[in-house]
Amino acid sequence: xxxxxxxxxxxxxxxxxxxxxxxxxxxxxxxxxxxxxxxxxxxxxxxxxxxxxxxxxxxxxxxxxxxxxxxxxxxxxxxxxxxxxxxxxxxxxxxxxxxxxxxxxxxxxxxxxxxxxxxxxxxxxxxxxxxxxxxxxxxxxxxxxxxxxxxxxxxxxxxxxxxxxxxxxxxxxxxxxxxxxxxxxxxxxxxxxxxxx
Amino acid sequence: xxxxxxxxxxxxxxxxxxxxxxxxxxxxxxxxxxxxxxxxxxxxxxxxxxxxxxxxxxxxxxxxxxxxxxxxxxxxxxxxxxxxxxxxxxxxxxxxxxxxxxxxxxxxxxxxxxxxxxxxxxxxxxxxxxxxxxxxxxxxxxxxxxxxxxxxxxxxxxxxxxxxxxxxxxxxxxxxxxxxxxxxxxxxxxxxxxxxx
DNA sequence: ACTCGTACCATACAGTCGTACTGTACAGGT
DNA sequence: ACCTGTACAGTACGACTGTATGGTACGAGT
Numbered sequence: 002x003x004x005x006x007x008x009x010x011x012x013x014x015x016x017x018x019x020x021x022x023x024x025x026x027x028x029x030x031x032x033x034x035x036x037x038x039x040x041x042x043x044x045x046x047x048x049x050x051x052x053x054x055x056x057x058x059x060x061x062x063x064x065x066x067x068x069x070x071x072x073x074x075x076x077x078x079x080x081x082x083x084x085x086x087x088x089x090x091x092x093x094x095x096x097x098x099x100x101x102x103x104x105x106x107x108x109x110x111x112x113x114x115x116x117x118x119x120x121x122x123x124x125x126x127x128x129x130x131x132x133x134x135x136x137x138x139x140x141x142x143x144x145x146x147x148x149x150x151x152x153x154x155x156x157x158x159x160x161x162x163x164x165x166x167x168x169x170x171x172x173x174x175x176x177x178x179x180x181x182x183x184x185x186x187x188x189x190x191x192x193x194x195x196x197x198x
Numbered sequence: 199x200x201x202x203x204x205x206x207x208x209x210x211x212x213x214x215x216x217x218x219x220x221x222x223x224x225x226x227x228x229x230x231x232x233x234x235x236x237x238x239x240x241x242x243x244x245x246x247x248x249x250x251x252x253x254x255x256x257x258x259x260x261x262x263x264x265x266x267x268x269x270x271x272x273x274x275x276x277x278x279x280x281x282x283x284x285x286x287x288x289x290x291x292x293x294x295x296x297x298x299x300x301x302x303x304x305x306x307x308x309x310x311x312x313x314x315x316x317x318x319x320x321x322x323x324x325x326x327x328x329x330x331x332x333x334x335x336x337x338x339x340x341x342x343x344x345x346x347x348x349x350x351x352x353x354x355x356x357x358x359x360x361x362x363x364x365x366x367x368x369x370x371x372x373x374x375x376x377x378x379x380x381x382x383x384x385x386x387x388x389x390x391x392x393x394x395x
Numbered sequence: 396a397c398t399c400g401t402a403c404c405a406t407a408c409a410g411t412c413g414t415a416c417t418g419t420a421c422a423g424g425t
Numbered sequence: 426a427c428c429t430g431t432a433c434a435g436t437a438c439g440a441c442t443g444t445a446t447g448g449t450a451c452g453a454g455t
Binding site: 397407 | 426427428429430431432433434435436437438439440441442443444445446447448449450451452453454455
């Protein structure tokens with residue numbers, strides 16, 4: 002069905018425009034018109050693919066989520082658990098231009114989700130997925146004797162995600178203080194504590 | 199000078215309206231008109247005290263910051279360092295209605311600061327203050343032998359703040375998963391690691 | 396050949412936005 | 426008594442917002 006594929010491609014192009022605007026100028030610069038201009042299309046085309054702005058934003062959030070998930074799935078899962086876990090965590094840290102953009106967009110949507118049940122639903126769903134996949138990695142590491150046995154995988158995964166969110170916020174807000182080096186060092190320290198006896 | 203005091207009072211009333219709207223409906227629901235309506239005054243009155251919307255938002259951010267600082271200064275600094283540090287950290291965690299509101303507002307402004315140099319400036323300034331005061335507490339705890347000597351106070355303070363930010367975000371976004379109990383437990387665990395040899 | 400759905404475009408509408416302008420009530424100084 | 430500055434109120438302006446509408450080009454089906 003080349004029809005359906007093309008349809009999805011057009012939608013994705015528009016969602017990428019949403020992504021770029023959000024990353025560069027913030028979520029409240031996203032309007033039907035700015036998205037149309039960014040994508041180089043007419044207002045009506047945006048409306049054709051997304052009936053309302055809410056629908057556009059919903060899809061925009063899901064687009065970022067999917068991007069982050071994809072990045073997580075593309076990792077090399079063959080090495081030692083500590084390495085795998087580290088790579089997995091680094092997906093969320095703003096350590097290069099690509100990740101700076103995606104974490105900015107994520108944060109913008111997450112904060113808006115505080116007042117939008119629909120966005121919150123998406124956020125919660127993704128978080129559950131990430132937590133459970135991290136927990137699975139931790140549990141697997143425990144089986145292999147590479148990770149301390151005493152901790153609850155699920156709870157530890159949640160905590161890791163929280164630490165990650167915090168580091169992300171600090172790195173974005175104050176990159177001169179919370180540098181890439183310090184951020185990754187913090188993650189490594191956390192992993193040290195998790196892996197050592 | 200009762201004149202100047204009244205002037206500041208009026209300004210504060212408007213800033214509290216900004217605070218309430220931001221906490222309940224989000225920062226992008228803040229407009230001159232919604233603030234005027236929330237405060238029960240005319241649009242022109244808001245304009246009289248804040249020439250532009252930017253000025254209003256700037257002052258609004260400073261207002262939250264001041265609120266948080268005040269709350270931190272009102273603490274009881276006489277007990278053991280661990281207790282003091284804990285209270286200090288809990289100022290930032292959304293563990294009751296008051297703190298939920300202030301952390302929501304803080305996050306909203308912080309994310310907007312990603313695209314506003316003026317807001318970012320305020321954020322960075324506050325963060326430096328908080329970090330240095332936390333670092334002072336840690337250093338004092340080290341002198342008293344209540345906190346492990348091996349760590350760098352400044353760096354540890356930054357990390358603590360990051361963890362706090364992350365926990366805050368999680369608790370606000372997903373309160374059913376990251377409960378008050380778990381959030382405070384995470385802080386306590388962190389303090390345990392900091393205090394034990 | 397005709398029709399129909401898809402994929403758009405240009406434009407219009409009502410509402411809201413930040414901001415500016417004009418007017419006024421009133422307290423205090425001279 | 427007169428003037429001036431403060432502290433507002435009411436309203437208007439242009440820009441921008443999300444959304445709706447009407448029109449059109451075109452490939453596919455019958």
